[in-house]
Amino acid sequence: MEETGRTTHTLAALMELRKRILNGDFPGGTRLFEVPLAETLQISRTPIREAMSRLAEEGLLDRLTNGGFVVRSFTLADVLDAIELRGVLEGTAARLAAERSAPPAVLERLNHVLLQLDACFGRDANEVDFEAYSNLNGQFHTLLVTLSGSAVLQREIERATRLPFASPSAFLSGRTNIDVFRQSLHVAQEQHRALAAAIASREGTRAEFIAREHARIARRNLEYVMLENPELIISVPGLALLNS
Amino acid sequence: MEETGRTTHTLAALMELRKRILNGDFPGGTRLFEVPLAETLQISRTPIREAMSRLAEEGLLDRLTNGGFVVRSFTLADVLDAIELRGVLEGTAARLAAERSAPPAVLERLNHVLLQLDACFGRDANEVDFEAYSNLNGQFHTLLVTLSGSAVLQREIERATRLPFASPSAFLSGRTNIDVFRQSLHVAQEQHRALAAAIASREGTRAEFIAREHARIARRNLEYVMLENPELIISVPGLALLNS
DNA sequence: ATGATGGATAATGTATACATTCATCCGGAT
DNA sequence: ATCCGGATGAATGTATACATTATCCATCAT
Numbered sequence: 001m002e003e004t005g006r007t008t009h010t011l012a013a014l015m016e017l018r019k020r021i022l023n024g025d026f027p028g029g030t031r032l033f034e035v036p037l038a039e040t041l042q043i044s045r046t047p048i049r050e051a052m053s054r055l056a057e058e059g060l061l062d063r064l065t066n067g068g069f070v071v072r073s074f075t076l077a078d079v080l081d082a083i084e085l086r087g088v089l090e091g092t093a094a095r096l097a098a099e100r101s102a103p104p105a106v107l108e109r110l111n112h113v114l115l116q117l118d119a120c121f122g123r124d125a126n127e128v129d130f131e132a133y134s135n136l137n138g139q140f141h142t143l144l145v146t147l148s149g150s151a152v153l154q155r156e157i158e159r160a161t162r163l164p165f166a167s168p169s170a171f172l173s174g175r176t177n178i179d180v181f182r183q184s185l186h187v188a189q190e191q192h193r194a195l196a197a198a199i200a201s202r203e204g205t206r207a208e209f210i211a212r213e214h215a216r217i218a219r220r221n222l223e224y225v226m227l228e229n230p231e232l233i234i235s236v237p238g239l240a241l242l243n244s
Numbered sequence: 245m246e247e248t249g250r251t252t253h254t255l256a257a258l259m260e261l262r263k264r265i266l267n268g269d270f271p272g273g274t275r276l277f278e279v280p281l282a283e284t285l286q287i288s289r290t291p292i293r294e295a296m297s298r299l300a301e302e303g304l305l306d307r308l309t310n311g312g313f314v315v316r317s318f319t320l321a322d323v324l325d326a327i328e329l330r331g332v333l334e335g336t337a338a339r340l341a342a343e344r345s346a347p348p349a350v351l352e353r354l355n356h357v358l359l360q361l362d363a364c365f366g367r368d369a370n371e372v373d374f375e376a377y378s379n380l381n382g383q384f385h386t387l388l389v390t391l392s393g394s395a396v397l398q399r400e401i402e403r404a405t406r407l408p409f410a411s412p413s414a415f416l417s418g419r420t421n422i423d424v425f426r427q428s429l430h431v432a433q434e435q436h437r438a439l440a441a442a443i444a445s446r447e448g449t450r451a452e453f454i455a456r457e458h459a460r461i462a463r464r465n466l467e468y469v470m471l472e473n474p475e476l477i478i479s480v481p482g483l484a485l486l487n488s
Numbered sequence: 489a490t491g492a493t494g495g496a497t498a499a500t501g502t503a504t505a506c507a508t509t510c511a512t513c514c515g516g517a518t
Numbered sequence: 519a520t521c522c523g524g525a526t527g528a529a530t531g532t533a534t535a536c537a538t539t540a541t542c543c544a545t546c547a548t
Contacts, residue, residue, distance in 0.1 A: 008501065081394045
């Protein structure tokens with residue numbers, strides 16, 4: 001066989017199918033058939049099956065009762081619930097981090113990220129290094145989960161945030177560098193600070209609810225997109241698979 | 245091929261492997277190899293792979309980076325966290341049920357189950373129809389999730405609850421009809437009543453925290469087993485795969 | 489002695505032929 | 519006209535041969 005970039009056919013199919021699904025090439029509810037996909041991707045049915053199985057694990061496909069897969073379909077309510085769910089889970093991570101003594105070394109790293117996030121803002125309120133912020137924001141959320149000290153929770157949070165629109169950086173991609181989003185970053189960063197402070201001083205309930213509210217920024221951004229700027233839908237990762 | 249009871253080899257392998265894992269035949273961390281399993285189960289590697297893929301989806305197996313699967317291993321802390329996580333998720337379901345107007349018809353069904361649960365208790369405090377209670381308890385928890393009206397949440401709760409020791413009926417199997425557990429049912433049922441009342445009167449926060457506390461009955465039962473009655477470990481579904 | 493190297497072995501990855509199942513439609517009997 | 523039943527096709531299920539890769543161990547050079 002030819003080299004396809006030093007990877008297995010399964011992984012190639014996985015990435016290609018994921019890309020197409022997130023891109024909206026297959027509307028929600030579309031059934032994916034092995035044979036045509038195998039022909040399209042020029043590989044056999046075996047790695048296609050394996051890839052679809054993993055996409056079901058990711059939550060992008062649903063298994064049919066009598067075999068086969070369909071693209072999972074998401075209503076706006078589903079996406080809002082997925083965001084709320086992330087808030088609940090991250091809130092739990094924050095609470096546990098506060099209740100159980102979070103390791104000082106990791107807390108230190110969290111504060112370091114906090115300072116770096118501060119540095120993303122310029123003197124002018126509208127001046128923000130969007131790219132750097134997005135990257136550091138991801139680090140902050142990862143550290144928060146680590147701080148909880150719960151492998152089980154970490155696993156489920158990673159799972160829930162694998163749906164791109166439920167990820168903490170859903171509205172932070174380069175493609176969505178938009179006034180409204182940029183301005184929300186000041187609020188978000190203040191929440192980051194409060195969250196770190198609450199964890200450091202063992203205020204579990206405070207930490208939990210700050211994290212929930214923090215996730216709701218994404219909810220507001222989503223509502224803005226849907227109601228006032230629908231042409232942005234295609235710019236937000238994963239929103240292409242919103243149906244109806 | 246021979247008939248093996250009107251099902252596919254994949255499903256047969258799935259059920260058999262699940263049974264063996266939950267039974268503790270493969271200690272946590274054991275790597276499962278396709279070839280020996282295929283020989284043992286008298287089928288080819290293909291359905292074995294498919295079955296293992298689904299067990300990874302269930303959270304019983306972990307994928308290795310370079311292919312292959314290992315039995316997931318759980319520490320006591322992991323099990324406690326899984327129970328806490330169920331509490332958090334069911335709490336969220338309860339809160340949403342309260343906040344969003346739960347359909348009266350479903351609320352009615354919840355109250356009906358509540359009455360049936362009451363009927364499981366005899367005049368003597370120690371007299372409980374354990375089997376019926378267990379069954380109705382499952383219905384109650386299912387209805388609670390339905391009441392939330394969130395398909396996304398329902399999906400994740402079903403997922404989290406697929407680990408048997410994190411299920412609402414983990415300590416309610418016929419094999420664990422034990423004084424300590426039986427007595428906890430009175431407290432549990434009082435929480436069921438309070439939960440239904442809180443939802444009916446739209447008290448979201450109250451509902452959320454009752455549900456969390458409700459899950460912690462399982463935590464207490466687990467601690468009892470571990471500390472005071474370790475020989476019961478094998479009687480509680482799934483606890484066999486606790487390691488260390 | 490130690491580290492690199494290479495090959496044997498054993499595992500998963502892949503293609504493909506064939507089996508089975510399920511839905512659909514057509515035709516005939518009532 | 520309607521219902522039942524079998525043919526048909528298209529889909530997944532399964533077995534298996536072969537390809538590829540990873541790992542371990544022996545061996546050699548330093």
